[in-house]
Amino acid sequence: MAQRITMAAVARRAGVSPMTVSNVLRGKASVAPELRARVEEAVRETGYRVNVSARTLRSGHSGVIGLLAPGTDSPFSYYGMLGGLIAQEARRHGLSLVTETPEADLLAEVAAVERARTLAYDGLILTPLALRPEDASLLPAELPVVVLGERPAPTGTAHISLSNQEGMFAATTHLLERGCRSIALLAGDGWPETDPLARRIDGYRDALAAWGGETGEPMLIPVAGLTAQAGREAARDSVDRGLRPDGYVGVTDSVMLGAVRGLADRGLRVPEDALAIGFDGLPEGEFSLPSLSTISPDHRWIARRAVELLQERIDAPAPAELGGLEIRAPFTLVERESTRR
Amino acid sequence: MAQRITMAAVARRAGVSPMTVSNVLRGKASVAPELRARVEEAVRETGYRVNVSARTLRSGHSGVIGLLAPGTDSPFSYYGMLGGLIAQEARRHGLSLVTETPEADLLAEVAAVERARTLAYDGLILTPLALRPEDASLLPAELPVVVLGERPAPTGTAHISLSNQEGMFAATTHLLERGCRSIALLAGDGWPETDPLARRIDGYRDALAAWGGETGEPMLIPVAGLTAQAGREAARDSVDRGLRPDGYVGVTDSVMLGAVRGLADRGLRVPEDALAIGFDGLPEGEFSLPSLSTISPDHRWIARRAVELLQERIDAPAPAELGGLEIRAPFTLVERESTRR
DNA sequence: TTGTATGCGTTATCAT
DNA sequence: ATGATAACGCATACAA
Numbered sequence: 001m002a003q004r005i006t007m008a009a010v011a012r013r014a015g016v017s018p019m020t021v022s023n024v025l026r027g028k029a030s031v032a033p034e035l036r037a038r039v040e041e042a043v044r045e046t047g048y049r050v051n052v053s054a055r056t057l058r059s060g061h062s063g064v065i066g067l068l069a070p071g072t073d074s075p076f077s078y079y080g081m082l083g084g085l086i087a088q089e090a091r092r093h094g095l096s097l098v099t100e101t102p103e104a105d106l107l108a109e110v111a112a113v114e115r116a117r118t119l120a121y122d123g124l125i126l127t128p129l130a131l132r133p134e135d136a137s138l139l140p141a142e143l144p145v146v147v148l149g150e151r152p153a154p155t156g157t158a159h160i161s162l163s164n165q166e167g168m169f170a171a172t173t174h175l176l177e178r179g180c181r182s183i184a185l186l187a188g189d190g191w192p193e194t195d196p197l198a199r200r201i202d203g204y205r206d207a208l209a210a211w212g213g214e215t216g217e218p219m220l221i222p223v224a225g226l227t228a229q230a231g232r233e234a235a236r237d238s239v240d241r242g243l244r245p246d247g248y249v250g251v252t253d254s255v256m257l258g259a260v261r262g263l264a265d266r267g268l269r270v271p272e273d274a275l276a277i278g279f280d281g282l283p284e285g286e287f288s289l290p291s292l293s294t295i296s297p298d299h300r301w302i303a304r305r306a307v308e309l310l311q312e313r314i315d316a317p318a319p320a321e322l323g324g325l326e327i328r329a330p331f332t333l334v335e336r337e338s339t340r341r
Numbered sequence: 342m343a344q345r346i347t348m349a350a351v352a353r354r355a356g357v358s359p360m361t362v363s364n365v366l367r368g369k370a371s372v373a374p375e376l377r378a379r380v381e382e383a384v385r386e387t388g389y390r391v392n393v394s395a396r397t398l399r400s401g402h403s404g405v406i407g408l409l410a411p412g413t414d415s416p417f418s419y420y421g422m423l424g425g426l427i428a429q430e431a432r433r434h435g436l437s438l439v440t441e442t443p444e445a446d447l448l449a450e451v452a453a454v455e456r457a458r459t460l461a462y463d464g465l466i467l468t469p470l471a472l473r474p475e476d477a478s479l480l481p482a483e484l485p486v487v488v489l490g491e492r493p494a495p496t497g498t499a500h501i502s503l504s505n506q507e508g509m510f511a512a513t514t515h516l517l518e519r520g521c522r523s524i525a526l527l528a529g530d531g532w533p534e535t536d537p538l539a540r541r542i543d544g545y546r547d548a549l550a551a552w553g554g555e556t557g558e559p560m561l562i563p564v565a566g567l568t569a570q571a572g573r574e575a576a577r578d579s580v581d582r583g584l585r586p587d588g589y590v591g592v593t594d595s596v597m598l599g600a601v602r603g604l605a606d607r608g609l610r611v612p613e614d615a616l617a618i619g620f621d622g623l624p625e626g627e628f629s630l631p632s633l634s635t636i637s638p639d640h641r642w643i644a645r646r647a648v649e650l651l652q653e654r655i656d657a658p659a660p661a662e663l664g665g666l667e668i669r670a671p672f673t674l675v676e677r678e679s680t681r682r
Numbered sequence: 683t684t685g686t687a688t689g690c691g692t693t694a695t696c697a698t
Numbered sequence: 699a700t701g702a703t704a705a706c707g708c709a710t711a712c713a714a
Contacts, residue, residue, distance in 0.1 A: 006691060017701045022693060030699055049459045053403065054691035056394035057706050063460075064439075073425025075624040080421055084414025087440070096460065098405075098439050099428070118390045119404075119437060228628045261628045283416040287569045287602045289630045347707060358685045363709060371683055395707035398690050 076254035085303035144313035168203025180247030231258025253278035290337035426644035485654035509544025521588030572599025594619035631678035
């Protein structure tokens, strides 16, 4: 936008050089208190604002970071919720957040990353759907990146993930403790070994195995995606196929919220006919009927760590050399109506 | 970010001047096809990307627009949902969207607008909570703005609002037609005349009046905010105070979803004990139990018009001179389980 | 149709 | 501690 007042104007007014104004504005140490005061007053009087484009052009960083994550635009969206927290956290670091939702194919993801570079983002918080560990080379080496999510991250990047196996183990065990003996997992059985959420499936299987012989076989109800709509359809289909488990575990809360709805479509009620628990700790689960028990990662912790790690990498002279890092977010099991009888 | 390859490098490689490269990149008409081809190849070979900061510095526009709206970070958020659609629409215009959620006071709002200017946004889609018509002067004259939302907009701006009165009239009438005779409005009675949603209250009153003498007095249940939590608390309190309407109208879906939950907390069920209808057409209302009837504005229409109008103003030589514009989004009444018996 | 000169507003570098 | 100079990469204005 038109930016009439320049640094030079402020400098003239304060009777100093533009360089001094620049130093004051960026909080550089060595400016005499008196000059500093004069400059600050001149800034106020003139209503001066820095021109970010000029600053970025010269200094090489823009103060903008990007969040590339799936489904931020759909209902009950995990990344929609997390995006809000990340934006807050970013602001505390003086950074702005731009959110984008690329399609789930490799080309679109790479294009989104390229776009981020084109737009001069200082860094990227990225939840890849298609990018695999071996695709690390597709990430520009000089672009600071923090990876979120459950897929194996491109090698050499900082990666924050959830305790998928442990979480799902806890969720399944919770249902077992509440008396369920025939527990279905809404997850999709066709998912490849490398699927991001394969660990969650493992946790479910492990919990059944660990409990002893009194549980039925693992029962996998396939869902077509991680949306409420997919969960709803999967639940209906499973009922139509005659499945009647006494407990449901959802790979995500959005899937489970949809599934509870789908069960209701077929006249089945939670928790009366079956218990249900999800994964993600979506705030909406607190308001649903029944309210949804869930494995809730510490979202604020994740947002904070993600921005911190990114900031570190932005500040580092050679981000790539910081190397890989794998950290797990802590979680709690939140018990609500859907697992109470 | 470090941006090694410059336009000059591409130009050298293609054997033309930097200016020709610039023209090719921006699709200027007059470039010989042969040169164009050579330039395009050079761009591919070098992996060149424009430096947006330099372009912005020189040309004055950044390709970024901002959305300033409340509550994008809370569950069942109207603007969270709408923001997703606006981002899609913006992308079709070659624009990126940055979303921010300022606090609901005048200072914070003005600061957010200032910040938008600082960051060289090309324009702003704004839902003011505190800015009033008379505060138009606080908006930089040269900043293209489109205002969304139900408060009276700063004078002289383009404003897209909902058909609040008509919508609420339709919602209330719908409950009357379904047999309700004692209908409460969850809205807050302490709200000033100028409140954004005062028109919705009007619509409710009008509908009761228009129906004839068989309805009770208007019954206003005050809510502390437009969140699910506020709706929940309001509903509980009203029950505790002995109110037992046979129908509820919510100023927003998020309030109503919370209220349905709050009624359940007190053992009351929708639609068995009372019908309920909201306003906003949140997608989550399709998955709730019961699914929520609602007045649903055409969100895609709103997103499309908002970006179109903003683009117009960005392209205009003097945006301010385009003058004020008031348009209303179309809506439909979506009937779901919460109003079926 | 293409190229040349110039400056956008800022900050890195180096000199004082 | 402060200031002078140059350069960041591009697009405007104009010349050829």
